[in-house]
Amino acid sequence: MKIVYMGTPDFSVPPLEKMIEAGHEIVAVVTQPDKPKGRSNQPVPSPVKECALKHGLKIMQPKKIREAEVVEELKALNADIFVVAAFGQILSQEVLDIPRFGCVNIHASLLPRYRGAAPIQMCILNGDKTTGVTIMQMNAGMDTGDILITKEIPIEDDDTAGTLFDKLMYLGADLIVEALPRIENSELTPIPQNDAEATKCGKISKDMGQINWNDSAEKISFLVRGMNPWPSAYTRLNGKMLKIWTAKVLKKNADGTPGSIATVNKDTFTVNTGNGQLEILELQLEGKKRMYVKDFLLGYTLNVGDILE
Known part of the structure; x- marks a missing residue:
């Protein structure tokens, strides 16, 4: 088929690669304008633009896809279908009506659960056991269109938002090639x-990563996994930010104030919560690199009863 592909971040790259590999004609790639990044503040192309450049594809970067001249350019491409994956702009009904097969979206959840911007993080935060990808016929609502095809996968106990992102990214690529x-x-x-x-x-915001030690150990473990790699789950130790990267729920009752250190050994330490204890395995103190607790404790003294805030 003749396809206009709309996407921007890393998540959107494998579907584009897979559709090219499957022999579809990508008549244009639409992505967000280059954005300043880093200390130089120089404009940087999106991952999808970099992929499109590699394949020599036509690239469109409208500030607003609903503008009249952009709509006319899209019509002139005479595409059979528009495929969308994390593009970052809402399509008007006029745009949705252009291709003969309409517009389809690759959404990283089992709709109708988790409509919106952060389905991957939310399924972990809520302790779900499964998730998946939905190929959806787009309409003017936010992820409200008819479901065309879905694929479900388990959420493993050690999955983070980062590992699940990768799994769903490649699953979405396979599923759109199957669906077309x-x-x-x-x-x-x-x-x-x-x-x-x-x-x-x-959307996920940085303040969502702050740990409330009055929550249960299980809920905090979901937060640690769901906020990894960004913005991370964090607390404070002696006034410094302490990011918690890996933690494990212990089948052990809390025996102190939530947030207090319950035990310390050479490899890990445990923290009392509102319900149970959490064993901390990997962390990062403000100004330091990410490390395992056993390495952290070689240079930092923690005592039973110290408080994380």
Whole structure:
């Protein structure tokens, strides 16, 4: 099929690569404008733009995709379908109506759960056991269109937002390549979403990573995994930020104030929570590199009863 592909971050690159590999004609790639980055503040292309440049594809970078001249340029491409994955702009109904097969979105959740910007983090934060990818027929709502095809995978006990991101990124690439010929041959029956089962998730913000030690050890462990790699779960130790990268729930009752150090040994330490204890395995003190607790304790003294805030 002739495809206009819309995407911006790393998540959007494997689907583009897979569609090219499958022999589809990518008539244009639409991505966000280059953004200043780093100390130099020089404009940097998106990962999708870099991929498109590598393959010599036509690139469009509109500030607003709904502007009249952009809409006319999209119409002139005469594409069969628009495929969208984490593009970063809302498509107007006028844009949605351009291709004959409409616009489809690669969404990293099992819709109607987790409509919105951060489905990967939210399923871990909520302690879900499974997640997946949905290929959805887009409409004017936020992830409210009919479901075309889904694929479910388990969330492993050691999955973080980062590891799950990678799994769903490649799953989405495989699923869109599976879906496209079936869309062309009318082999997929659109299934309306059940709005009564819908949940929404906004963007992740840095303050969401702050640990509340009054929460249960299990809930805090979900936070640690869901905020990894960004913005990280964090607390404070003697006035300095302490990021917690890896932790394990212990089947042990708390025996002190939430946030207090319960035990310290040469490899790990445990913290009392509102319900149970959390064993800390990997961390990063402000101004230091990320390290295992056994290495941290070689140069830092922790005592039972010290408080994390």
